[in-house]
Amino acid sequence: MRAVLLAASLCSIAVSAAAQTPRPDPGPLTIARQGSFFIGGRDVKSDTLSTLPAYAASGTITVDQMYVRYQVPVGVLGVPITLIHGCCLTGKTWETTPDGRMGWDEYFVRHGHSTYVIDQVWRGRSAADPSAINAVRSGKAAVDQLPTVFSAGHEGAWAIFRFGKEYPQLMPGMRYPVAAQAEFWKQMVPDSLANLPTPNPTVPALSEPTDDMTPYAGLPILVLFGDYVDEFPRWAPRLANCRAFVAAANAAGGKAEVLVLPDIGIKGNTHMLMQDDNSLDIADILLDWIGKHVNAM
C-alpha cells in the first residue's frame, strides 16, 4: 500500500478561493481503532543520567525512538497519511488549531484516511538523552560538550513562519490566526536537531532513504508552498531546492510536482498553513490531489 507523508519542515508539502469554505458542525466521528506506538529506539548506557541523589547516575535508557499516534476510520480506507511537524514543534502542529478549529489529524480521518501523527525524535513524547548535561554538571565533561539545544523565540519565529518580515509586522493579507498567537507559542518546544546523529533518526524511522532516485520512479509527490516565499531569504532557496528535487525525481521516472498556492490564486498562506484560516480548504486540495494521483494499492 502506498502511504502519503506530509512534512512541514524543509519542503512544506494545497486551498480554494479567498474566504474559507463555511464548515458546519461535522457531527460525531466513528473510528475503527486508534492508539499509539514507537518506531525505532536504541539502548544507551550512561553514567550521567542524573545528578540528584534520588535517581541513579548510572544505568540504561532508550532514545532515538519516534512516538506515533494514529486513528483508523471505518468504511473504505484511502491511503494512510503521516503528518510530520517541523522545527521546534511537536505533533500538536496538526491537532486543534490555536484558535480552536479542527486539525488536519482529524480532518483526514473524517475523509477516510488512516492518519499517523509523529513527534520527531528527541522532541515531545520522543525521549531526549540528558547525559551530556549531567556530564558537565558533575564535572566529568567540559562546558563545550553541552548540547546545542535551542528554542525559537516568538520574535525570530515570526519570519521563519512568514507571518511578517519582522515581529510584529504582518505580511499583507496574511491568513494565520494571529489573534490566537499566544496559544500557538505554547506549541513550541526546545529542539535538539543539531545534537542528533546523521542521518537524523527520524528519517530511518519514517523510511529507508538514500541518494538513489530509483525509488521515486512512479511515486506521486506533491511539494506544497504557501505565499510570500520569494520575499524571505530563508524560504526562496528552499523552494528552489524543492524544484530541483522534483526535476531530479521526474528525470528518474517520478511523478512529482511543486504547487505554490499563489500560482493557483490562493494568497496569504504562511509556513503554518495547516493552521491558517483556510486550513481545511488546503486540506481539501490535498485530498483532491491524493484522490487523483495516489493509488490505494
Next chain:
Amino acid sequence: MRAVLLAASLCSIAVSAAAQTPRPDPGPLTIARQGSFFIGGRDVKSDTLSTLPAYAASGTITVDQMYVRYQVPVGVLGVPITLIHGCCLTGKTWETTPDGRMGWDEYFVRHGHSTYVIDQVWRGRSAADPSAINAVRSGKAAVDQLPTVFSAGHEGAWAIFRFGKEYPQLMPGMRYPVAAQAEFWKQMVPDSLANLPTPNPTVPALSEPTDDMTPYAGLPILVLFGDYVDEFPRWAPRLANCRAFVAAANAAGGKAEVLVLPDIGIKGNTHMLMQDDNSLDIADILLDWIGKHVNAM
C-alpha cells in the same frame, strides 16, 4: 460538574480476580468531538535561547503551559476523567500498552466519560526552557547553574515501578507485561521536576489547591495502590502518607478511602497498573467506584 482526577505519581489512584477478563474486539468507537489544548503558560524573555547562529539567542518563549488531549463520547456522559502520569513519563502512560492492548484513555471514553490526558509541564509536548543550558554553554553562567534534569535508567526504574526489588528480578506473581519491556522504556523521558518553581505549575494547571481541607468536604476520593507496597522503602511511606491524607480529608467532612488491591484479593499489580495484564479489570473497578460515589452534577 464534578471531575475525576486519576494521578499516577505520589499517591497512585482499584481489579477483579486472578486472570484478566477476556476482552473481545470492542468494535468501532464513536466520539462526539476530540482535540487538544494547553492550560496555563507564561512568557519568558531570555538572552540564551540558542548558541547556534541560525537561531537568535535573544527573544521570548512561552513555558509552564500543560498540554491536554481529550475525547468526548456520544450519548449520556458520565463525569469527565483526567489522567495524570508520573515521574519520567508523559501522557503516553495511558495510551496503548507496551504489549499493544487498549489504554485507559480510550477505555473510559468507551464507557461514557470524557477523558483528558495531560503531559505534565516541562515534559513531552509541554515545553521546557533551554535557557540555563545555553547560559552555561555560552559562558554567561557557572556550571552549577545547569538544570538538574534527569532520566531514570531501566535498572533504577525497575524497583520504582515495583517490577522487582532489583533489576531484572521479578516480584512473585507480578503482572506487568515484562516481555514488552523494551516498548515501555521508550515511553520514558527526561524529567525536570527538580528545576520547577513551587508549586509545580502542573498543580495550578489542574486546580487551585491550598493546605485548606475545606474543599474536600463531601468530595469523593479513592486512593488506589497495587501490590508489594510494604516491601519497598520508596512506597511504604507513601501509602502511610496517603492514609493520613484520607483521614484528614474525612475529618474535614470528606468521603475519601484507600484501596490496596491485595486487600480485596487482587494480587500482583505494580505501580504501572494501568499497563498491567489486568489493566482493564482495574479500570472496571474504578468505573464501578465512580458510578457509586461520584455524582455527575
